[in-house]
Every structure is written in C-alpha cells, then in structure tokens.
Amino acid sequence: MTAERASLRREVRIGAPADEVWAVIGDPARIVEWWPGIVDAKVDGDSRVVTTGAGLPMPETILVNDRLQRRFQYRITAPMFREHTSTLDVIDLDDGTSLVVYSVDAEPSTMALVIAGAAGNALQHLRALIEGAT
C-alpha cells in the first residue's frame, strides 16, 4: 500500500565553498531569494511564516540552525501537514565546491512529494544564485 508518510531527498552540488552557501541557507529570511514560489518570509525568533505564490501563509518552526554543522531544520505547522520535518545540510567537499542536501519527512506522503519537488527546483535556483555571484 502507499505509505501514509514519506521520506524524500533532493540534492545539488554547488561550485562554491560551504561557508558561502551556508550564508544564504543559514539566514531563514533569505529563502525568498532562492525558493521560487515563496514570495515572503517573516522571521521572529524560532518561528518563520512564509507566504507562497498562491497567497497561502505557511507557518514554520525553526528546529535547528547550526552554523558549525551547517544544518538547518524546520517544521511546517500548517494544517495541510499532519507531520513535517525538513532538513538542509551543506557539506563541504574540500575542493571549493559543496553539496546541499534537502531531506523532507512528512505525512501525508503527497505533501512530502510536493515539498521535495519544490525543493529540488529551489536547489537549482540556489546554485544559479550562488554560482552567478561568484
């Protein structure tokens, strides 16, 4: 049977050092710069509310924002999710490039795919944003 929840992953390799990539990802307000379809992000402590292109407010709780591990983790608390956690890891590849991994665990599984699909597209934009700037 189709699972109630799903765990999905998207990744991109970016031609820039991890610190440079982390400077964008680690700032939760900057998500509007690299995630197409998010038109606004308001951050207040560990809460963030993004607004989608469809005008939907999506409240989130920031769970981890760890500069040392370069890990950003958040939970979407909008009612369309029964459960959600997304994790962004920026991994330095020691050759001037880095790997960004976006993992999403969510129920319902359909929403995990919606988020992962949008994240995959967003990672491509992140790469273009950063490589275009370097």
Added chain:
Amino acid sequence: MGRKILFVTTDQQRYDTLGCNGGTIARTPVADSLAAAGVRYERAVPQSVVCMPSRSTILTGQHPTTHGVWMNGVPLPADAPSVAELLRDAGYRTALIGKAHFEPFLDPFLRFPENALALSGTTGAGGPHRGFDHLEMATHGPVGFLHYARWIQQNHPEAIGMYYNVLDGKLQVNAEGGGDTDAPQVKANPIPREWYHTDWVAQRTISWLEGLEAHDDWFCWMSFPDPHHPWDPPESEVGRVSWRDVPLPAGYPETAAEREAILDAKPRHWRMWYDGTLVSNYEAPARWVPAGMTADQVREVNARNAVEVELIDEAVGRVLACIERRGWGDDVDVVFTTDHGELQGDFGLLFKGPYHVDALMRLPLIWRPAPNAKVAPSVVSRPVGLVDLAPTFCRIAGVDAADWMQGVPLPFDEEDAQANGRERVLTEWDSELFGVDVHLRTITRDRWVCTAYLPGTVHDGSEGELYDTVDDPLQRHNRWDDPAQRSLRDDLVADLWDSQPPARTERLLLEAPV
C-alpha cells in the same frame, strides 16, 4: 486563407465508448457523423497511458523518452517544442481551452505557469504560452487555480461542494464511494448542467471562435476533462443511462476465480494491485482494493461514464454549429481523440496504471478532414500513434513538419498507411513513487501487443506480455512464455529495442504527485 483546425480531446476515454467504434451504451451521433465523413482509426495508440506524458507527446510530437515527461508530476520544460508554436508562426490564431496538464496541478507555491495564468488572464505573462495565444483552463472540478475553478468560485460558489472531492483528507486520490452502489469516485452532483465543466469548455470555445475575424486561420485545442473520473456528471443527466440496464463489459470476468486466473498469468503487479498489496502509482485511489469491486459498481461506473461521453458529444455538436454559423464549415478539419483509456471494469480493475492493454491503449481517433479537401471517408486498421498528431496538424496547415517531430502524418486510408510503411507504434511507462518503481516498454505491430519489463520493485526484468489482438481481443491470454510464439516474441522485442527513440540528455525531476 488556409484550413482551420478544431482539435478535440477528451480525458481517459476508451475506444469502445463511441457508437462508431461499436459502443452501445452512450449515444454519440456527432462523433459518429464525423467518423462517417472522415477517417476512423481502429488502432490509435498513446505513447503513455497517463495524462502528462501523453499530452506532452501530443504537443511536441515526441515520445516521452525524448520530451522527458516520464510520469505524471514531471513538468514539461518551458522551452519544449510545441506544434502550436509552429502554427502560430505560420499565422494561425491559437487557443487551448480546457485541460492542459503539461505541468502539475498540486502546486501550493504556484510555481507553474498553467496554475498562475488564471490570475493574470487568458494569455501567458510573457506572451503566448507553449504557442497558444489564448488559454482558458479547466480540470475535473472546481478546486485549484485554473480558470474554470476561479469562474465557479467567483460566480457559483455554492457549486464547489457539489462536486466529488477528487482527493481525500490525506491528499490521496479519493476512494470514497457514492451513487447507488457505493462505487469509488462516484457522486450525485446537483450542479446545473450549464455550470458543469464540459459545457463551460464548449462555451468558452464558442466565445473564442466568435471573437475571431472571418479570414483568420486558427488552431483550437478544445480539451474536455471528462470522462476521466470522478464520475459525477450533473444529476439531471444521469437518467439518460440506467446503470441497471448496462451490460457488464466484455472485458470483465464475472467470477473472482476467473479474474484471478487471468491476472495470475500476467506480471505480478497486476494481481498485487487487484489484491491491494501494491499501489505503484498515484493515478488510482491508494485505499481502494479492486478485488472488492462488485459487478453493479462496474455497471454504475460505465453508466455514468456514458453520460459524460454523451455530454461531450453534444458539446462538440454545439461548437460545430458555431463553426457553421461563422461560415467556416467547409474549411475546418476536426480531429477527435483522447490522451489514454480507462480500465473501466476490464480484468476487475478501474482507473489506470502500468497496464498496457487495449483498455488503456486503444483510443478513439477520428480525423474529419475539411470537406474542401475532398478526402474520401475511410477506416484505417494499421497502428497509428498520438505522436503522429503534430505532423498531421502541420500537413493540414501546409507547414513543414519540424525535424524534432518523431511521428508522421496520419494516413488518409489503409493504402496510404501501407505506402508509408506504417508498422509499429511504441508506448512506454516509467514510474517511481515512494520507493516503488515500474518500467514497461511496448510495441504494437501487426496484430500483436508486446510489452517488455525492465527491472523494478516487483519485476526482475525477465517478465513480459504478449497478446494477439485478433484471436484474443480481450487480452486474457498472455503468450509471453508460449514456446510456440517464442520466435515471434524475440522478433518483436528486438524490434522494440531497435526502435527506441533518443533519450533526453538530462533526466527531468519528479516535482509533484500529479
């Protein structure tokens, strides 16, 4: 002034639902008269049996392997080739009215132009979208961002709750039953007929046609969302076909033992889906178990499907009447087809999936050339594909087919088909969803349908299906392992692999469930 083109598609319609193809449940006098005056194809085959890949094939004239939309939820790239673009460049006015689905529907971020377009009007933000000057889009109900949904939301909000909820609370394809038999995706819909999407699509088409200049050449893709499930036509129309009077489909084995024996001779995902132990794709309700479907449910689904087919036929008739009123009757080519079929009770199954049999792969296709072209009516039995539509539109318009097109123009008759060396049509399936992958490659040639399996979650790559469509039109006897057919099978499989189209260099990502 050239020939104008009315391209009519439906969604998920079987070959045998039209009277001209032997259907006996729905009355389809408009389609039947088009067939009588034009060319009726007896074996039109899609290159994919789900919407997005198949519709992308229609638009691009390419196989899914080449255009890259390998399953529902993979968006067709914005820069993909488009036959509408070619026609527009040749001076045609172009419109797409109804269901597009080159991009996913489930889009809360509003990332895809199809979903965003209704907010800005009827043209793309940067000009024509995929070659269409004018777009007014719809899908199977009033939810979402498309033009029809917005029209309902703004003008008839009370109708929103009248439709069946296509998705359930967990955003899975809904398994909830309704009607008299509790059949899945069936609901009594009190919506007035004139608010229903079939009539809306026809009315918007008529409105666009009435706005054209008399001398304009035009290409209009009128794309009905029906008879795709949910089966919730306006309740005022349901009495046209009493489900109690509907015979069971020939493809429905009436006893469980018979169904199970047939399914057990096919690759194992058939039986696993029937038993509810494997759902490989998003196109059928995940929580619905086909083995529990009753004969009466099959009857009711077929009855409601027939009502939807009749409403489409009447809607096409109204558009053709408009064309006559405009004085274009002799100059318009009409092409009628669908994107893929529907199991509709065959083998005890409903909906669609990785099942390459006639229920999903034998499509209605009619080409009524412009009467001024003086093409004699005919019937073509050799296989043709939806991949052939784009070059056909080019031929009608007097435009050279582009070198990126992989099909050839549809034949006028059997002799033309033979002269052009038409032998084979290809179909493919790839799906990867929540850890389950299925991959099929199929060749339709001569009287045979042959499917080879690639390794996947429940297949090791040695499986296959081989059906004789003449001696076994219901495809109940899988001849893949029949020693008497071994050399034929080897020949078909070799032909299948030799004929594969070139693959897109970079694989596109799955971005949404559908």
